[in-house]
Amino acid sequence: MGKHKEENEDLIKYGFPEDVWFHVDKFSSAHVYLRLVEGLGIEDIPESVLEDCCQLVKYNSIEGNKENNITVVYTPWANLKKTGAMAVGQVAFHQPKEVRRYKIEKRKNEIVNRLNKTKEESFPDLAGQRAERDRVERNKVKKASAEARDLDKQRQEESAKKKEMQSYDRIMVSENMRTNREIAQ
Template sequence: MYVYNSTHDGQSVCLVMGKDKYENDLMVKLFYKEMNAVWFHVNNYSSSHVYMLLKSPIKSDVKLLDFVSQHHINDAMQLCKSNSVAGNKLQMVEIVSTPFINLRKSGDMDPGQVSFKSTRFLSYFTCYARDNTVLSRLEKTKIILEKDIVDSEDFKRLVEVEDMEALEYMNIITSMKTDDVIAPSLEEFLRRCKKSKDGQRIETYVNIYLERLKLVEKLRKKIKKLGKSGKAKVIGGIDYGDFEYA
C-alpha cells in the first residue's frame, strides 16, 4: 500500500493507493468510516484505487472542494490515470469519485471490483494528459507500507557484512514496541487501525516513523538488487561480487 503527501497552500492531504487488485480489496474490507476517505478511480477503465483521507467527518453527499483545493484533487487524479494501463495512454480520462462509505463489495465480485450503494453520490472529474511534474513531486513523498523486512535472508546477509543502513534499521526495530511495527502483514496493521477507530492512524504512523520508513525503502532496493545478482560487491573490504547500492 502506497502513501503519498499532497501539499498545497500550506494544507496537507494524505493519499493512499493499493499496489494491486488484492490490496484494493483489502482496503475496501478494512478501511472504516472514521478515516473520512474519498475514493477515486478511472471511469470505465481498470486503474488503481486512490483514497484521499480528509481530516473532517464527511457524509455521502460531500463536496470535495469544500474541504480541499482543486490541486489536491488533481494529485489524486494523476495517480489514478498514471496507474491505469489504458487510461495512461489517453489524452483525457474521466475520474469517478465517491466517499468510501458509499462503496459496496460482495463475494461474487472479482478482485478489485466494487460497486456503489447509491449512484446519487458519485462525482465526476476530467483528468487531462499525464503530468510528470505532479507525479515526480508525489513520488518524492511516497512511502510503502507492507510487511517488515527483518525476516529476509538477503537482509540478514546485509547485517552480516555490517551494512550501515541494515544495522541502523535493526537498532530501530529492536527499540520499537510490537504494535508500532507493521508486522506480520499489512492486513494486520490495517486491522489494528480499524480497531482503534482513529481516522488519522495511518497518517500519524507515517509522520512518526517517516525516517525509518525511508530507510526501509533504501534497504528494499538493496535487497532487490542483491536478490537478482545473488552477490554483493566490496563492503567493509570484503569482495561480494557485483552488488550495487541503491
C-alpha cells in the first residue's frame, strides 16, 4: 500500500502483472495491491481477502473513510494506464470492462483493527524487485523455449529414423544385386 501519491506512483510503475490494484472510486485513497499466487486470477480472490483489501482502502481514504455506501474499484495491475499528462498517482484503465467494483456499506472496525495489528511497514526496492521478477520470468521463458526446441529436435530425429526404416534405399544397393546368370552359376 502506498502512503502518499509519490509511493502510489512507484507502485504503479513497478507493479507485477499478477498484482491486483484497489482504490476507492471517486475519492482519493491509498493504492492497495494484492499480489496473487502464480496461476490464480482476479476471479480466484477469496471473498474474505477481497473484503479485507476493500476495507483497507476505505480506511486509508480521508473522504472515503467518512462516507458510507462507497464503491471500491479493483483491476489487474496490467490494466492500469498511466500517461505523462496525468497527475502524480492518477491512473486510467486500458480496458474499463476489466474494472470490478465492490460495494462497502460501512467501515468494519474489526477488520481494520486486525489488519493494523498485523501491519508491517517496509520500504522495499520496488525497481529491484521488478527487475528480479522480470529476470526470473525471462529465464522461465528461455528454459521453456529450450525444452520445446529439444522436443522438436527429438521428434524430427524420430521421424527421420522412421522414414529411413520404411525406405527401400538400404535394400536396393547395386553392389548387393546379382543377375539371374550369376545366381545360376
